[in-house]
Amino acid sequence: MTSEITVHYLEHSRGTRALWLLEELGVPYTIKAYKRNPKTQLAPPELKDIHPTGKSPLVVDKDGKVLAESGFICKYLIDKYGKGTELEPRNEQERNDIEYNLFAAESNFMTAGLALYIDHVAVQQAPTGFSFLLRRLFNVIESKYARPEMHLCLSLLNDQISKNGYIAADHLTGGDIMYENGIDFMKQLDPSLLDKYPAILKWFNKVHERPAYKRAVARGVESVAKL
Ligand SMILES: N[C@@H](CCC(=O)N[C@@H](CS)C(=O)NCC(=O)O)C(=O)O
Structure with missing residues (x-):
């Protein structure tokens, strides 16, 4: 204790x-x-x-x-x-919306995020002689799975934030705490990923201003x- x-x-x-x-x-x-x-x-x-x-x-x-x-x-x-x-949910509907986002941030979002990250690392660290082959393989995974999945997640998030102001409600919730880290991860991996999502970018700057x-x-x- x-x-x-x-x-x-x-x-x-x-x-x-x-x-x-x-x-x-x-x-x-x-x-x-x-x-x-x-x-x-x-x-x-x-x-x-x-x-x-x-x-x-x-x-x-x-x-x-x-x-x-x-x-x-x-x-x-x-x-x-x-x-x-x-951070307290204000009603049952909000509680459900928040909990959905607590799960989604580490499941749908992170699965696509990690696939993008693994592609990036694999191509960077490919042993000489294999890099051409690996690049082709990982480009297929990235273009057919990881990028479309990530854009699906980002587009849903952008809509949620445009509607609510924050991820799951009109105030800060656990959903924001979970997604900030994931968005930061994607921004560092490929800043251009977020170009089409102005609501996410505005929200990201807003939460970073919180004391x-x-x-x-x-x-x-x-x-x-x-x-
Ligand atoms: N799904 C877990 C993931 C935890 C996780 O993978 N943490 C990473 C840091 S971001 C870690 O500890 N990595 C070191 C390791 O796996 O040895 C969570 O959301 O807490």
């Missing part, structure tokens, strides 16, 4: 979701930071001592309960600590710098 929530935070990771969420909720927390393995970019094995997935974010609640999967972490912490905050988001990023960076 600890007196504060602990966030197990891996550098440059979805761990930012947990930090941002707790900043928005106004719940005090401690960060235990980890660096990635410089060769593999994987998390260090110690994270598996906290939860068998060994992936970040992992959150240990004040009562010692270990939480994994960022979508579940959002739902659990908002249900427990979000009463009266901006809680800025505090979360600063605390994450500071915790890794101290390692």
Whole structure:
């Protein structure tokens, strides 16, 4: 048992979701930071001592309960600590819309995102002599599956934001916390992907202006710098 929530935070990771969420909720927390393995970019094995997935974010609640999967972490912490905050669902319909987005951000969206990322890495790191062949293979995967799927997700998101102002409602919800990281990932991979989605770009800049988001990023960076 600890007196504060602990966030197990891996550098440059979805761990930012947990930090941002707790900043928005106004719940005090401690960060235990980890660096990635410089060769593999994987998390260090110690994270598996906290939860068998060994992936970040992992959150240990004040009562010692270990939480994994960022979508579940959002739902659990908002249900427990979000009463009266901006993140609290206002009615049943909103709760459903929010929970749909908690799932979608790590399923449909991330599946297409990771396919794009793998294509990118495979083509970049192809051994000499194989790169032409690999490029052809991955171009097919990218053009027939990954890009059309990603554009489908982005177009749905753009419509949701145009209608609501935020991802799932007319105020910040767990959906925004989940998607910010995914959009950031895609923007870094290929900034032109977002050119056709002005509502997403406006929303992305808007959430980055939130003091809680800025505090979360600063605390994450500071915790890794101290390692
Ligand atoms: N679906 C999980 C994904 C967690 C995940 O893959 N985290 C990455 C960082 S963004 C990680 O820990 N990677 C290091 C590793 O797999 O060793 C979630 O949403 O929490």
